[in-house]
Amino acid sequence: MPPSQDDGTTKILKIGTRKSPLAMWQTEWVVDELKKLDKDLMIEIVPMSTTGDKILDKPLPKTGEKSLFTKELEHALALREVHIVVNSMKDMPSTLPDNLTISAVAKRENPADAVVMHPKHRGKRLEDLEDGSVIGTSSLRRIAQLKRKFPHLKYKSVRGNLNTRLRKLDEANDYSALILAAAGLKRMGWNDRISYTLDTEVFMYAAGQGALAVETRADDVETIDLVSKLHDKHTVIQCIAERAFLRTLEGGCSVPTAVRTYIKDDELYMKAGVYSLDGSEALVADMQTSLTPNEEWDRIMTSGDREASCEFASITTSYHFVSPYLLKAAGHLGRDIAMLLVKKGARRVLDEARRQNLMSDSI
Structure with a gap:
């Protein structure tokens, strides 16, 4: 049965989303999946326009803005105007606002x-x-x-x-x-x-491309428990590694970064790269990590390295549904491959790309 509010009436789950046809399709897919779990669930879709939807006169990388497709949705979520918002994972900044969390990452579509x-x-x-x-x-x-x-x-x-x-x-x-x-x-x-x-x-591809993220307030235990059933374990692990990579580099749409992750035989493989704006310079690295307990278990689980655990901290609810070891292992992999690229000169390449992007009249 649908959850009840304090006054005894039936609660309507409000879902915030962008108005674009694709965003609406993604949100309606989430609605259908939730109704499979509870056919009596009452759901209302709340369409909104975001900053990114309104800026049509210049390329988004030149705006200098962050959270172009999520800011208005997250504002409504923080104000309790909606219970959840549905985002394309690749549109989400690598750092979430206070008290907001990703409570479900649905099975990934082809990220190519x-x-x-x-x-x-x-x-x-x-x-x-x-x-x-x-x-x-x-x-x-x-x-x-x-x-x-x-x-x-x-x-x-x-x-x-x-x-x-x-x-x-x-x-x-x-x-x-x-x-x-x-x-x-x-x-x-x-x-x-x-x-x-x-x-x-x-x-x-871009970090998180092809994955859907369901965002909630971190203190909304009832809603988290409901939407967490949409979690896809492998997609969660891959996206945590990718977003930890992005966050460590402080990357976004204004700089060229790219990733490729996959899981095979309980190993998480990651390839990542940073590029100059014209593509003439490319720094690329490959790494992998085990997703089964090994001698690294204690080191990873007891690590106090905030940067290493950055994505684990920003998806605080996931550890209820996916092993904390897997989440930290993925976060460490993304962090480690980013730091390897930094040693190769990634920050120089990306800083120059940012500078050229802001100065250039072309894309």
């Missing part, structure tokens, strides 16, 4: 980037396009990696929700192709628009 060709280029690949062909993307990460492989192409910002960007591709000749997250296209039922997906071994 997808190439969507203009209809006139159907059947082609990026390497088949003529010199100077324009590729639409607003992601510095994608551009930096693509320039290394396809220097003969040009890259131009494209803004708007998925529907808007696809319409811009189809109805004009401004772009030869778009690079979009495969997860969003698949969730919207537009698999047929995917010309092909980029190899994640070469073109790594």
